[in-house]
Amino acid sequence: MPRKKKPVIEYRHYSLPINFPILLLSGERWKISDIKSExxxxxxxxxxxxxxxxxxIMEIKGESVPFKAGDVTFIPRYLPHTTYSSPNEASLWSYIFFSPEELFQHSFKSAYSDFEPNLWAIKGMNCILNKEEHPKVYTLATSVVEELKQKNNFYQESAYGLLLSLYIELLRIHSRNKPLVEQETDHNLKGDFVISPVLEYITKNYMIxxxxNDLADLCHLSTTHFRRKFHEIMGTAPLDFLNSTRIEEACKQLKSTDASILSISERVGFQSISSFNRCFSKLMGESPKQWRKAVHSEAQSAKASILEFTGWV
Structure with a gap:
């Protein structure tokens, strides 16, 4: 019997605007085919x-969950999924991308640390909220999209308030749907989910x-197996991904602050200025000093992503 073909995993990296870190993808381009993606x-x-x-249909966490017009989907970062339309249809979507931890860090009390639901506990069916049962979610989500599209006076302040209200509503719904006893633990992670703890850890701790070995231990894998599994999914080596995350954060700081290049290199986790300069030049094609000068003179347009590894879309 032929072995079942293993699905390909694509990591889609979005760099958010620095001054207002919310990304909207909307318009006729965002129609989903009825052809099921592999x-x-x-x-x-x-x-x-x-x-x-x-x-x-949205496939998520091994579940095939139906969606229809008026539904709002809620997909935590690093959660593999795919979407395809019903036969002979092409569903139209708008998407909002943001990092709750970054965007709302000053809006929540310091005691609140779980900015995103635990993706191991959340069920696939709870990622899709229909308009009839959750009219508030639909109204808030569509209002955020309209503010970001229209860009009227004070649209950023309005979009921020609406998105904060929407996110709080999503957290409330998730807390009601959360099982009393969570069956899944990191020790039970299998297949494509196995490296997600590493992605989450790097996102929060790239500066240290x-x-x-630290990363392999998070996945409860040998170093050799972890390297192979990470490269298989991400198309790059674990430490290359770590350094790319650091360089992206450095770009934000080079553009938005007057801090010295040495100070920024230390803040994002590099142990020496020479290793920072070497890694920055490799990824960005020029030195940090040249890049900062070009950005400030508006001679260089913003890149959609500095992370362009094999297999990415």
Whole structure:
């Protein structure tokens, strides 16, 4: 019997605007085919989707969950999934990407640390909220999209308030749906989910020293197996991904602050200025000093992503 073909996993990396870190993808381009993709994908930010027309299926956590017009989807970062429309349909969507931890860190009390639901506990069916049962979610989500599209006076302040209200509502719904006893633990992670703890850890701790052994231990894998599994899913080596995360944060700081290059290199986790300069030049094509000068002179347009590894979309 032929072995079942293993699905390809695509990591879609979105760099958010620095001054207002919310990304909207909307318009006629964002129609989903009725052809079922052989690829699962996941993102580096939380995704909120609004289905404007037609229907289809979202595959998530091994579940096939139907969606229809008026549904709002709520996909935590690093959660593999795919979506396809019903036969002979092409559902139209709008998507909002943001990092709750970054965006709302000053809005929540310091005691609140779980900015995103535990993706191991959340069920696939709870990632899709229909308009009839959750009219508030639908109204808030569509209002955020309209503010970001229209860009009227004070649209950023309005979009921020609406998105904060939407996110709180999503957290409340998730807390009601959360099982009393969580069956899944990191020790039970299998298949494509196995490296997610590492992605989450790097996102939150890129600024401290991290070794390949540290990362392998998070997945309860040998170093050799972890390297192979990470490269298989991400298309790059674990430490290359770590350094790319550091360089992206450095770009934000080079553009938005007057801090010295040495100070920034230390803040993002590099142990020496020479290793920072070497890694920055490799990824960005020029030195940190040249890049900062070009950005400030508006001679260089913003890159959609500095992370362009094999197999990425």
């Amino acid at each position: 690829h699962l994908h996941f993102h580096n930010h939380l995704e909120i989707g609004i289905c404007h027309s037609d229907s289809g 020293p991290i070794t390949i």
